[in-house]
Amino acid sequence: MPDAAVLRAIRNVASGVHAKILARRKPGLRFPLRSLQNVRYRPSIGFFELLGKTKERTLTVGTVKTFAQTLRMMALSKNLVDTDDIATKREAYYVSKNWGDARFDEQPESDAVMEDIEALFRVNREQIGFIPEEKGGEVAGRLVVVDRDRDTGKPLRIDCTKFGSGAYSIPISVEDLRFETDAKFILAIETAGMFQRLVKHNYWKQANCILVSMGGVPTRACRRFVRRLADTHKLPVYVFVDCDPYGIANIYRTLKVGSGNAAHVNEFFCVPQARFLGITPQDIIDYKLPTHPLKDVDVKRAADAVKNDPFIQHHPAWRKAFEQLVKMGVRAEQQALAKHGLNYVIDEYLPRKLAHTEAFLP
Amino acid sequence: MRRAAPAEATGAGGMEPLQVPALGPVESAAPRPSASSVVSDPRPPTPVAAPRRRASAETLAARQRDISVAEFFTKNRHLLGFDNPAKALLTTVKEAVDNALDACEEAGILPDLEVTIRQLNGDDRFVVVVRDNGPGIVKAQIPRIFGKLLYGSKFHTLRQARGQQGIGISAAGMYGQLTTGRPMTIVSRTGPGKPAFRLAVRVDTQRNQPEILSDEQVDVPWDHGTQIEIELVAQYRRGVRSVDEYLEQVGIANPHATIVFRPPEGNGQETRLERVSQELPPEPKEMKPHPYGVELGMLLKMLQATRSRAIRAALAQDFSRVSDRLADEICALAGVKPETRTGKLAPEEVEAIHRTMSKVKIMAPPTSCVVPVGEELLRRSLERRFRADFFTSATRPPAVYRGNPFVVEVGLAYGGDIPAEEPVDLMRFANRVPLQYQKGACAVTEAVTDVAWRNYGVTQPRGSLPIAPMVLAVHVASAWVPFTSESKEAVAHYPEILRELKLALQECGRRLSQFLNARRRDVDAGKKRAYIEKFIPHMAGALREILGYSEAKERETVECLAYVLERSRAEGLGAVAEEIADA
Numbered sequence: 001m002p003d004a005a006v007l008r009a010i011r012n013v014a015s016g017v018h019a020k021i022l023a024r025r026k027p028g029l030r031f032p033l034r035s036l037q038n039v040r041y042r043p044s045i046g047f048f049e050l051l052g053k054t055k056e057r058t059l060t061v062g063t064v065k066t067f068a069q070t071l072r073m074m075a076l077s078k079n080l081v082d083t084d085d086i087a088t089k090r091e092a093y094y095v096s097k098n099w100g101d102a103r104f105d106e107q108p109e110s111d112a113v114m115e116d117i118e119a120l121f122r123v124n125r126e127q128i129g130f131i132p133e134e135k136g137g138e139v140a141g142r143l144v145v146v147d148r149d150r151d152t153g154k155p156l157r158i159d160c161t162k163f164g165s166g167a168y169s170i171p172i173s174v175e176d177l178r179f180e181t182d183a184k185f186i187l188a189i190e191t192a193g194m195f196q197r198l199v200k201h202n203y204w205k206q207a208n209c210i211l212v213s214m215g216g217v218p219t220r221a222c223r224r225f226v227r228r229l230a231d232t233h234k235l236p237v238y239v240f241v242d243c244d245p246y247g248i249a250n251i252y253r254t255l256k257v258g259s260g261n262a263a264h265v266n267e268f269f270c271v272p273q274a275r276f277l278g279i280t281p282q283d284i285i286d287y288k289l290p291t292h293p294l295k296d297v298d299v300k301r302a303a304d305a306v307k308n309d310p311f312i313q314h315h316p317a318w319r320k321a322f323e324q325l326v327k328m329g330v331r332a333e334q335q336a337l338a339k340h341g342l343n344y345v346i347d348e349y350l351p352r353k354l355a356h357t358e359a360f361l362p
Numbered sequence: 363m364r365r366a367a368p369a370e371a372t373g374a375g376g377m378e379p380l381q382v383p384a385l386g387p388v389e390s391a392a393p394r395p396s397a398s399s400v401v402s403d404p405r406p407p408t409p410v411a412a413p414r415r416r417a418s419a420e421t422l423a424a425r426q427r428d429i430s431v432a433e434f435f436t437k438n439r440h441l442l443g444f445d446n447p448a449k450a451l452l453t454t455v456k457e458a459v460d461n462a463l464d465a466c467e468e469a470g471i472l473p474d475l476e477v478t479i480r481q482l483n484g485d486d487r488f489v490v491v492v493r494d495n496g497p498g499i500v501k502a503q504i505p506r507i508f509g510k511l512l513y514g515s516k517f518h519t520l521r522q523a524r525g526q527q528g529i530g531i532s533a534a535g536m537y538g539q540l541t542t543g544r545p546m547t548i549v550s551r552t553g554p555g556k557p558a559f560r561l562a563v564r565v566d567t568q569r570n571q572p573e574i575l576s577d578e579q580v581d582v583p584w585d586h587g588t589q590i591e592i593e594l595v596a597q598y599r600r601g602v603r604s605v606d607e608y609l610e611q612v613g614i615a616n617p618h619a620t621i622v623f624r625p626p627e628g629n630g631q632e633t634r635l636e637r638v639s640q641e642l643p644p645e646p647k648e649m650k651p652h653p654y655g656v657e658l659g660m661l662l663k664m665l666q667a668t669r670s671r672a673i674r675a676a677l678a679q680d681f682s683r684v685s686d687r688l689a690d691e692i693c694a695l696a697g698v699k700p701e702t703r704t705g706k707l708a709p710e711e712v713e714a715i716h717r718t719m720s721k722v723k724i725m726a727p728p729t730s731c732v733v734p735v736g737e738e739l740l741r742r743s744l745e746r747r748f749r750a751d752f753f754t755s756a757t758r759p760p761a762v763y764r765g766n767p768f769v770v771e772v773g774l775a776y777g778g779d780i781p782a783e784e785p786v787d788l789m790r791f792a793n794r795v796p797l798q799y800q801k802g803a804c805a806v807t808e809a810v811t812d813v814a815w816r817n818y819g820v821t822q823p824r825g826s827l828p829i830a831p832m833v834l835a836v837h838v839a840s841a842w843v844p845f846t847s848e849s850k851e852a853v854a855h856y857p858e859i860l861r862e863l864k865l866a867l868q869e870c871g872r873r874l875s876q877f878l879n880a881r882r883r884d885v886d887a888g889k890k891r892a893y894i895e896k897f898i899p900h901m902a903g904a905l906r907e908i909l910g911y912s913e914a915k916e917r918e919t920v921e922c923l924a925y926v927l928e929r930s931r932a933e934g935l936g937a938v939a940e941e942i943a944d945a
Binding site for chain 1: 890893894896897898900901903904905907908909911918919922923925926927930931
């Protein structure tokens with residue numbers, strides 16, 4: 001959505017509220033419900049699609065504070081777009097300290113209101129001037145990212161093979177990046193530790209791939225980066241995470257089909273071509289991995305995923321995998337492979353897995 | 363303390379001597395006890411000696427004699443409320459005021475009372491002057507009313523009245539006489555065309571007979587009424603149990619009376635308690651004794667005094683709610699022939715009748731002999747007296763204890779200037795007379811303590827009076843208020859009376875709790891309104907920032923927002939009210 005359209009949308013919502021007020025009637029704001037209950041998994045398009053469920057915030061005594069904060073936040077966003085400026089979520093929280101009684105006491109409150117507005121306009125928060133705090137993720141491997149010089153505007157070629165033991169940082173906005181690569185696939189890795197090992201031993205050279213460190217649940221920028229890279233060069237994406245409900249249902253699932261909370265923007269922030277390399281529950285048996293017992297929270301998360309996650313529900317293979325995991329009652333981390341030798345993962349595990357990509361979980 | 367008339371043990375017997383056998387021999391045994399012997403124990407510790415016959419029945423008989431009432435009083439004055447100088451002053455005022463109000467009401471006159479206390483030379487000499495606008499007293503009666511104990515019109519009747527025993531005012535006069543040697547002075551006039559007389563009267567304490575010291579005709583600036591003047595040793599103080607406080611309370615229980623008070627301090631300054639009602643309370647009707655309340659001795663006396671010949675007629679004529687048929691039934695059940703002459707009844711027969719009377723079912727006594735202050739007047743009295751936020755009152759329907767009808771009423775004032783951190787200010791009244799002493803021994807106090815005030819939103823430490831900015835005026839009216847003692851300071855704990863007291867207190871408590879809840883809701887609403895108002899400018903401001911409208915438009919927006927939110931708040935309250943109604 002171009003800036004002008006965003007501004008128009010903000011004005012429209014504001015004047016709707018204003019008209020209701022002048023008519024001495026309770027104004028209301030209607031937001032799409034941001035939760036897994038309001039998404040559907042459509043394999044044909046490959047991501048969580050927003051359903052029609054909405055929540056209405058009508059102005060009453062109970063909602064008056066949040067209502068005022070929402071309008072304040074909308075005004076701030078309008079200013080940011082008007083002046084082509086940005087504010088981080090944290091900065092927006094500090095700006096609210098000028099709002100007297102309407103200020104936010106804690107940042108999660110301001111984040112929630114921001115996400116409400118984002119959903120209200122069905123835009124990405126960067127489009128309304130708000131940017132996240134978190135790092136986008138790191139990249140190493142056979143890839144040249146073409147960016148633009150901030151001052152001159154000239155193209156800037158960044159060779160991701162030339163970071164040595166370091167890595168390229170995915171920027172907040174990846175929309176204008178271009179890519180040059182002859183890699184055969186992208187390997188998205190959960191932990192920085194595993195990423196470090198693979199970089200250290202130049203695994204990308206050996207496997208002719210691009211390594212991406214997600215650092216937990218991938219940020220929007222990270223997801224968008226992987227998506228654009230995979231789309232433009234028709235690269236398969238393999239995901240390598242811990243074998244526990246969090247690694248599968250949160251990290252992998254969010255990368256592949258998006259989240260319930262940001263369902264209104266999943267279309268852009270998903271990687272439908274992602275496939276699950278490991279570690280699978282079966283790997284624990286096949287590779288005789290050392291394990292830890294599942295924590296209560298893991299069991300709960302697994303049950304919740306099977307029951308409420310439209311993506312897991314859609315795939316019998318995933319349901320079976322979860323059943324197997326819960327039955328075994330254990331989990332295993334990526335680094336558990338070190339039991340067989342520090343470079344077992346490079347020499348044995350990954351090559352053996354990659355020899356049968358058709359066997360990857362969906 | 364100076365005594366004008368030394369107390370003597372050798373009373374020659376008055377007209378109504380009291381037999382006090384328990385006291386008589388012991389006290390009389392001391393040879394001519396002096397006044398001081400009244401205070402201290404006259405008998406030194408008796409050394410233990412071998413048993414020896416000291417007196418024969420005959421020698422004892424020679425010493426046994428009547429004791430003058432007056433003398434009994436001098437030795438037992440604490441029973442009548444003259445324990446100490448401060449209390450004596452209060453009791454004197456109280457007795458005079460009681461008499462004045464009773465006199466006015468009986469004559470159908472709206473009472474105008476003037477109470478003056480003057481301090482004489484010396485710390486402890488005071489003169490109490492109480493004047494009323496009552497019917498006045500016939501000259502011939504004055505000496506006997508004021509100069510003789512146990513003379514009165516009310517003892518023999520059963521109806522609501524302040525005085526009952528005919529002791530009060532003469533006892534006050536006698537106290538003055540005993541402490542200052544001065545007689546009591548009475549000025550009375552019975553009507554505009556009549557002369558006014560001034561009499562100085564004293565009690566012959568040996569014979570319980572009045573003694574007129576002077577008698578003259580005087581000019582007075584008033585048409586009718588009585589003024590009594592007593593000089594006494596006393597102590598005047600303000601605050602709790604003061605004359606000031608007492609008169610204020612008299613005003614509360616007697617909204618039809620106007621009272622002017624001139625205290626000894628303050629150079630002619632006077633306090634005027636104006637009446638809030640221009641109507642006299644209805645006159646309490648006289649009531650015959652109800653069988654349930656009659657004791658054996660009383661029954662014997664009544665049977666001696668009756669004009670009826672047969673026991674059946676005596677029962678039907680002299681008792682309340684006893685019909686001929688019921689009289690027959692009582693006789694039959696008691697095994698007494700209904701025709702038996704009252705004079706010929708054997709003591710066992712009287713006893714049988716007495717036992718039977720308390721067992722047969724008899725209709726409750728008439729309640730016309732009890733006249734409460736009334737809910738509205740009691741409330742208005744409190745409104746005049748206190749600056750409070752909330753007033754309420756409850757008058758119970760008449761109830762009966764031991765054949766005596768009674769009515770309980772409670773007035774309650776809350777908030778305002780009433781101190782908040784202190785126990786409730788509890789005012790007790792019996793037949794419109796404020797009770798000042800023995801609070802802890804009183805059934806009223808027990809009832810107030812027993813009510814669970816916490817249910818009504820009032821703090822109450824366990825087993826104590828509630829602590830709140832609250833005043834309670836509790837009135838027990840009855841043809842015969844049961845007191846715990848002669849000084850009439852505390853109401854006795856009859857279960858029926860306690861029950862009525864609690865019901866009346868609870869009724870007031872419920873209304874108080876409604877008021878407190880409503881006030882709390884108002885406060886909440888106010889807080890909510892303030893809360894809303896904090897955010898209105900932010901909404902209007904943010905919209906202006908986005909839409910860029912004029913300042914005038916912003917003001918309009920603020921106004922509309924205030925309207926919308928106020929309505930939302932009111933609807934919210936309505937919803938809450940409905941929820942409560944549903945529950």
